Amino acid sequence: MSLPLHAGTENCVGPEKGEVTPAFEKQADELVSRYPVSKRSAVLPLLHLWQETFGYIGPRGVEWIARKLSLQEIQVLELVTFYPWFRQKPYGKFHFRVCRTLPCALGGAGKTFAALQKLMNLKEIGHGGTMVSEDGRFSLEYSECLASCGTAPVVLCNDAFHEKVDDNKAATLVAECK
Amino acid sequence: MNCCEKHPMNPWNHDVAKDEKDLVDVQVDGVWMQMPRGLNVVEVAHRAKKFIPHYCYHPKLSVVGNCRMCLFEMGTPKMGPDRKPILGADGKPEIAWMPRPQIGCATNITPGMGIRTDSALVKDCRNGVMEFLLINHPLDCPICDQAGECKLQEYSVEYGTGASRFVENKVKKPKNVDLGERIVLDDERCILCSRCIRFSSEVMKDDVLGFVNRGSHSTLTAYPGKSFDNAYSLNTADICPVGALTSKDFRFQMRVWFLKETKSLCASCGTGCNITIGSREGKVHRLTPRENESVNSQWMCDFGRLNFHDLESKNRLDRPLLKAAGQQFPATWTNAIQRAADTLKKVKPDEIAVVASGRLTNEELFVLKRLLGELGVTRVDTVMNPGQADNFLRSGDGNPNSRGAELLGLSSGGRKLGAWGGEIASGKIKALLVLGGEDLVAAGIPADSLAKLEVLIFSGILSNATSQLAQVVLPGAAFAEKTGSMVNVHGRLQRMTRAIPAPGEAREDWMILRDLRIALTGGNSLHSVEDVWKSMAGEVAQFSGLSWAKIGDLGIQLESAPKIREEVSA
Numbered sequence: 024m025s026l027p028l029h030a031g032t033e034n035c036v037g038p039e040k041g042e043v044t045p046a047f048e049k050q051a052d053e054l055v056s057r058y059p060v061s062k063r064s065a066v067l068p069l070l071h072l073w074q075e076t077f078g079y080i081g082p083r084g085v086e087w088i089a090r091k092l093s094l095q096e097i098q099v100l101e102l103v104t105f106y107p108w109f110r111q112k113p114y115g116k117f118h119f120r121v122c123r124t125l126p127c128a129l130g131g132a133g134k135t136f137a138a139l140q141k142l143m144n145l146k147e148i149g150h151g152g153t154m155v156s157e158d159g160r161f162s163l164e165y166s167e168c169l170a171s172c173g174t175a176p177v178v179l180c181n182d183a184f185h186e187k188v189d190d191n192k193a194a195t196l197v198a199e200c201k
Numbered sequence: 202m203n204c205c206e207k208h209p210m211n212p213w214n215h216d217v218a219k220d221e222k223d224l225v226d227v228q229v230d231g232v233w234m235q236m237p238r239g240l241n242v243v244e245v246a247h248r249a250k251k252f253i254p255h256y257c258y259h260p261k262l263s264v265v266g267n268c269r270m271c272l273f274e275m276g277t278p279k280m281g282p283d284r285k286p287i288l289g290a291d292g293k294p295e296i297a298w299m300p301r302p303q304i305g306c307a308t309n310i311t312p313g314m315g316i317r318t319d320s321a322l323v324k325d326c327r328n329g330v331m332e333f334l335l336i337n338h339p340l341d342c343p344i345c346d347q348a349g350e351c352k353l354q355e356y357s358v359e360y361g362t363g364a365s366r367f368v369e370n371k372v373k374k375p376k377n378v379d380l381g382e383r384i385v386l387d388d389e390r391c392i393l394c395s396r397c398i399r400f401s402s403e404v405m406k407d408d409v410l411g412f413v414n415r416g417s418h419s420t421l422t423a424y425p426g427k428s429f430d431n432a433y434s435l436n437t438a439d440i441c442p443v444g445a446l447t448s449k450d451f452r453f454q455m456r457v458w459f460l461k462e463t464k465s466l467c468a469s470c471g472t473g474c475n476i477t478i479g480s481r482e483g484k485v486h487r488l489t490p491r492e493n494e495s496v497n498s499q500w501m502c503d504f505g506r507l508n509f510h511d512l513e514s515k516n517r518l519d520r521p522l523l524k525a526a527g528q529q530f531p532a533t534w535t536n537a538i539q540r541a542a543d544t545l546k547k548v549k550p551d552e553i554a555v556v557a558s559g560r561l562t563n564e565e566l567f568v569l570k571r572l573l574g575e576l577g578v579t580r581v582d583t584v585m586n587p588g589q590a591d592n593f594l595r596s597g598d599g600n601p602n603s604r605g606a607e608l609l610g611l612s613s614g615g616r617k618l619g620a621w622g623g624e625i626a627s628g629k630i631k632a633l634l635v636l637g638g639e640d641l642v643a644a645g646i647p648a649d650s651l652a653k654l655e656v657l658i659f660s661g662i663l664s665n666a667t668s669q670l671a672q673v674v675l676p677g678a679a680f681a682e683k684t685g686s687m688v689n690v691h692g693r694l695q696r697m698t699r700a701i702p703a704p705g706e707a708r709e710d711w712m713i714l715r716d717l718r719i720a721l722t723g724g725n726s727l728h729s730v731e732d733v734w735k736s737m738a739g740e741v742a743q744f745s746g747l748s749w750a751k752i753g754d755l756g757i758q759l760e761s762a763p764k765i766r767e768e769v770s771a
Contacts, residue, residue: 082425097411097424104413 115162124168130175216260242305257394258306271305276315331361347444381429391445397437463700468680469505471598473689518676519705542720558637559600562685632656642666676707695756
């Protein structure tokens with residue numbers, strides 16, 4: 024089974040690479056044109072676009088978007104740090120989100136998380152941050168409710184959804200990540 | 202206040218009513234009164250001599266309503282079936298009180314509104330807000346510079362409880378963050394009111410600051426790699442209600458409750474920002490802006506604010522000097538004044554040139570004007586000191602009182618002065634009296650020309666190339682050390698007040714000039730600055746009818762001021 028990748032996640036490893044192509048610029052301009060009253064409103068769509076294209080939003084992304092919308096960099100950075108969806112560092116090629124909202128937590132999300140962490144050989148970084156494996160293959164974080172409480176615990180791997188993930192299923196999932 | 206125009210430097214003026222005569226009835230703590238339409242509840246309470254505590258609200262910045270400290274109890278008139286207010290036994294409308302509190306900063310008054318600023322609910326709310334704000338606060342008041350003027354401290358005493366119920370660990374945040382050249386940030390003290398962010402963005406139009414992260418981890422920061430070096434950055438330390446932003450220049454120097462506060466003027470450029478001088482035991486520790494909507498609102502530039510360290514410069518002149526055998530030696534005032542008078546008497550009036558100064562007060566200039574009139578000296582001018590105009594507060598005129606000098610006829614804007622170099626060289630000018638510490642070498646008269654003068658008398662606060670050539674050096678007083686009046690570039694007459702004595706034997710310049718006048722012409726009727734003012738008001742048309750008291754703390758716009766420049770250039 025090959026897992027569907029989140030668009031462009033293959034770019035996530037290493038520095039914020041990839042050129043800003045004319046096509047990308049055109050896409051960005053189209054997004055900006057949707058907000059004729061205040062182009063500042065386009066900042067969130069542009070952040071999504073940047074992350075989908077380049078994998079994460081580093082200083083280059085913040086500065087490019089700020090320039091595009093005539094904003095100060097800090098105004099873009101505020102948003103990047105506010106929303107957990109936006110990431111400032113590259114994630115692994117396979118990014119796992121383990122739900123830890125109450126039903127999943129009761130259903131053993133902690134155990135699943137620990138199993139995944141061990142299988143991926145990830146070091147603890149504390150404070151619920153995202154762990155990334157040294158080879159950039161895997162990354163793992165907790166997430167809030169993924170809306171499938173009846174089949175807890177649930178895991179999202181890139182865009183693929185997995186239900187009732189116990190230790191065995193976790194091992195299968197990790198093994199399938201090639 | 203009857204000002205309906207927005208001050209151009211403030212995007213908001215919540216404390217200024219659009220129309221002071223358009224009134225609505227409101228009830229504040231049980232008392233019915235009339236207040237201008239459009240004011241918010243914090244300002245209405247203020248005018249009703251009540252106080253609603255607040256952190257994030259600032260009358261000159263946009264309203265964000267994020268501190269929740271200004272919660273009050275609000276009511277609206279009860280309406281009968283006929284849609285008319287139901288009147289109570291006292292004939293006043295009965296008020297239906299809302300069960301939930303509202304924020305005063307973001308609530309404008311409406312007709313018949315009831316406002317309670319001290320009910321049990323309000324007190325409870327304030328208590329709760331204070332407890333929340335203090336949850337992560339480090340409580341390091343003993344080492345915090347804001348202590349003594351900290352709103353968190355004041356409101357804790359006034360509205361908080363003595364103890365916290367919070368037993369968990371406080372959130373750790375960055376401390377001692379070097380935000381910029383002049384500002385240090387302590388993120389743990391920050392209560393996230395965002396006044397500094399709004400000041401940078403709305404008043405300075407230069408966003409560098411912002412909040413990153415979320416929830417209890419929200420942190421004030423400058424964009425990585427950028428520093429908060431705005432020319433007005435220190436105003437954020439003023440408006441910061443807590444000790445998060447502090448001035449590098451002032452921090453750890455002096456406890457604020459020891460400071461003597463003197464209302465005065467900034468003398469660093471022609472704008473004449475109103476300031477408060479904070480001094481203790483003869484030493485100035487800080488300058489802070491003093492509100493004057495006609496001049497500087499509540500702001501001042503960092504340059505002016507920090508431009509007081511010259512008062513303690515090692516080049517400060519603190520006793521009279523006389524030159525003998527090519528060297529300057531300390532002397533007594535009596536001898537110095539006598540020597541100055543004697544040497545001046547030896548040359549003809551038309552061989553004397555006087556460099557007055559746009560740094561002198563009107564009173565000093567007036568004593569000088571009298572002296573020159575009595576002597577018959579006509580060669581007088583000032584040195585122009587170009588400033589760095591920035592379209593906000595800083596003026597292109599580096600002298601604080603150029604307009605005063607023009608108005609008293611002692612300045613041609615530096616045009617006459619241009620010819621003096623040649624006239625000194627040709628021997629037409631034999632004596633030069635330099636006032637206000639002007640450095641003529643820097644102003645373009647070569648030092649070897651000055652050395653040829655028979656008489657060179659210098660008065661000022663700092664030694665410079667010109668003072669070193671002088672036969673008589675008369676040490677004067679700096680802006681914080683003298684009382685007088687000045688006229689700013691917009692023609693506003695304002696008062697400057699002495700905060701500290703001049704160091705050593707240095708004297709206020711008007712006294713030096715008075716003594717010189719006594720020694721030269723014997724004339725004296727001026728015993729105090731007020732005396733000088735009275736004589737001046739009698740003689741100078743623009744000042745006529747104005748008394749020292751009338752100028753007041755905020756100054757007076759001179760009606761004929763706009764003409765002054767034309768008269769000079771004519």
